Amino acid sequence: MTVGLFIPCYIDQFYPNAAIATLTLLKKLGVDVKYPSRQTCCGQPMANSGFEHLTQGCNDLFIDNFAEFDYVVSPSGSCVLHIKDHLHSPKEENKAVDIRKKVYELTEFLTDVLQVEKLDARFPHKVGLHQSCHGQRGLMLAQMTELVKAPFSKPLHLLNMVEGLELITLSRPDECCGFGGTFCVAEEAVSVKMGKDRVADHLNHGAEYITAADMSCLMHLEGILRRQKSNVKVLHIAEILNAQ
Amino acid sequence: MNTAFKDHSELSDLFNKDEARVDWHDETLWFVRAKRDKAAHGIPEWESLREAASQIKNNVLSNLQDYLVEFEENAKKNGVTVHWAADAAEHNQIVHKILKDQGVNRLIKSKSMLTEECHLNEYLKNNGVEVIDTDLGERIVQLAEEPPSHIVLPCIHKKKEEIGDLFHEHLGTPAGMSDPVFLTAAARKHLRETFVTRKAAITGVNFAVAETGEFVVCTNEGNADMGAHLADVHIACMGIEKIIPKRNNLGVFLRLLTRSATGQPITTYSSHFRKPRPGQQMHLILVDNGRTTQLSRPDFRNSLKCIRCAACMNTCPVYRRSGGHSYHTAIAGPIGSILAPNLDMKEYADLPFASTLCGSCSNVCPVKINIHEQLYKWRQVIVKEGYAPAKKAIAMKVMEFTLSSPLIYKNAGKAGRWFMKHAPFTVNNKLNLWYDHREMPEVPKESFGEWYNKNVKND
Numbered sequence: 051m052t053v054g055l056f057i058p059c060y061i062d063q064f065y066p067n068a069a070i071a072t073l074t075l076l077k078k079l080g081v082d083v084k085y086p087s088r089q090t091c092c093g094q095p096m097a098n099s100g101f102e103h104l105t106q107g108c109n110d111l112f113i114d115n116f117a118e119f120d121y122v123v124s125p126s127g128s129c130v131l132h133i134k135d136h137l138h139s140p141k142e143e144n145k146a147v148d149i150r151k152k153v154y155e156l157t158e159f160l161t162d163v164l165q166v167e168k169l170d171a172r173f174p175h176k177v178g179l180h181q182s183c184h185g186q187r188g189l190m191l192a193q194m195t196e197l198v199k200a201p202f203s204k205p206l207h208l209l210n211m212v213e214g215l216e217l218i219t220l221s222r223p224d225e226c227c228g229f230g231g232t233f234c235v236a237e238e239a240v241s242v243k244m245g246k247d248r249v250a251d252h253l254n255h256g257a258e259y260i261t262a263a264d265m266s267c268l269m270h271l272e273g274i275l276r277r278q279k280s281n282v283k284v285l286h287i288a289e290i291l292n293a294q
Numbered sequence: 295m296n297t298a299f300k301d302h303s304e305l306s307d308l309f310n311k312d313e314a315r316v317d318w319h320d321e322t323l324w325f326v327r328a329k330r331d332k333a334a335h336g337i338p339e340w341e342s343l344r345e346a347a348s349q350i351k352n353n354v355l356s357n358l359q360d361y362l363v364e365f366e367e368n369a370k371k372n373g374v375t376v377h378w379a380a381d382a383a384e385h386n387q388i389v390h391k392i393l394k395d396q397g398v399n400r401l402i403k404s405k406s407m408l409t410e411e412c413h414l415n416e417y418l419k420n421n422g423v424e425v426i427d428t429d430l431g432e433r434i435v436q437l438a439e440e441p442p443s444h445i446v447l448p449c450i451h452k453k454k455e456e457i458g459d460l461f462h463e464h465l466g467t468p469a470g471m472s473d474p475v476f477l478t479a480a481a482r483k484h485l486r487e488t489f490v491t492r493k494a495a496i497t498g499v500n501f502a503v504a505e506t507g508e509f510v511v512c513t514n515e516g517n518a519d520m521g522a523h524l525a526d527v528h529i530a531c532m533g534i535e536k537i538i539p540k541r542n543n544l545g546v547f548l549r550l551l552t553r554s555a556t557g558q559p560i561t562t563y564s565s566h567f568r569k570p571r572p573g574q575q576m577h578l579i580l581v582d583n584g585r586t587t588q589l590s591r592p593d594f595r596n597s598l599k600c601i602r603c604a605a606c607m608n609t610c611p612v613y614r615r616s617g618g619h620s621y622h623t624a625i626a627g628p629i630g631s632i633l634a635p636n637l638d639m640k641e642y643a644d645l646p647f648a649s650t651l652c653g654s655c656s657n658v659c660p661v662k663i664n665i666h667e668q669l670y671k672w673r674q675v676i677v678k679e680g681y682a683p684a685k686k687a688i689a690m691k692v693m694e695f696t697l698s699s700p701l702i703y704k705n706a707g708k709a710g711r712w713f714m715k716h717a718p719f720t721v722n723n724k725l726n727l728w729y730d731h732r733e734m735p736e737v738p739k740e741s742f743g744e745w746y747n748k749n750v751k752n753d
Binding site: 061236 | 677734738745
């Protein structure tokens, strides 16, 4: 089994540690993983802004980079959802369809494909899990509070394998943080308020770390935490699942 | 309220100047969402009910012309006068003509989002007809000369103290009195006088049953019944999508409607109107006003399944923190944001962008409208039709250029300089919009790509 590691542009540029942790974790679990170095961005920032028609260049690159692998794995639910929903190619639609089927967000790859039941990880801290919307409601990484259906959570299932980790509960377990791509500047006031409210929920319940399967939400929450001069840190879930 | 020159973002910015008020608004509506959750979780077959409702409505939309004709025939047989209105203007003219023919210049109206959509009150007022809204929340916003901010809870943006002040000014309640029970009693007394003196009553319609020609009006206050039963002329106004095929379909919709809206098992009054009582006139106006246009848009037609429960507003983290008026349209929130561009794409070009696409709206929708997916699709349509701001279009071109080429991306990305200017969160090049309330991410000494080349590639 070969896995292509898809690292979203903003993780590549701002959060290399999340990417390194993802790579290390996958290797630790015995996966043959490669990082195609010609990758850039999935095109989501343009598409969600209404410019999906400008994303063909990104789509073509994505197909060139990832068609050869058995699986494509990424530490970002949002970018994976974009690929799943919107990767198309007028020239090579069969390849696009194939990639849409084999692209996985990291935690679902661990629980569904690798079926990980045990992790060698230790993180003795109080952690709040932020359920990023595109991962949760789009990829269905966890049950949603709106639905009358049996609960489950792939990220929680994994966090529960980490020694010493204490999960905090939240008043609103799956409310959006307000990042929303270009929403975060186009609707700055509401975006910031949503972020502040999410941060407050975690702080009120004693979180030392906020984690998520999406770094973009965490970048937004981190921006607010740091502005508030809070000691609480954000960490991508891969960094916790890989912690010693 | 003049909102003509401000978009959702600017209006939300104003709303957020008073953070304590935003907290109060958010908590109030979250409380309603929590009640909805409790009610929904009390019904084990909830998800099947939603699916049933969705399929009934899909059937209606696919056979709308037949159900409308069937409904009209049966309503006429029952003695109801049926009118057809192509748009808001024709609807308003029909109402006015009925009133003129009866020599009526004062009327009462129970809650109807359709008449809000058609701006009926304003039209009638300009034509010398006095309208008094009898739904308590509607009456409050009417006294405040504001549009409703929520389709089920019209004055949810007002605190009880503000309502006390309004009642003091208009209904003569004691200054400073804000006790809800006292204020409700005062409104009740005031409205009783109007109920017995007005000869004409307008109601909305929640469901119109094709097989029987009857229509159902749901209220918690009984004000629709009080108005319609006392008036000589009852005018019911409905959008053409309110049709359901059979009376027993109500067993699905009435169970979903109020659980989704307020968390109640059912509305206090679910009144069936079938025929006029002897001596009474009953008129029913079937209004298109853009609905057939929406029906012709494959990506957006199923927005017409909406039963106006407002669950999508209560759950929307953006709506709760921006207030209904920030949507500058009669129907606010996520559902309003997919309905409004159909009516006027230019004026409402901002609304599909007033969302993080979190998807909570689609999950609470009792008729399973894929609201957040339609928001995404409207964005594409609005940009293609040329209603995107020019600056944004340029920024997107720059992004396309850079991200389409690995080499340009790598060079541009060195130490994050390009990203600081062009990343999704700074896309319109105003760094301060991120930085006003958030720190920028710290730029690492090397990107992951650079790290990988050094440390892994040649392993």
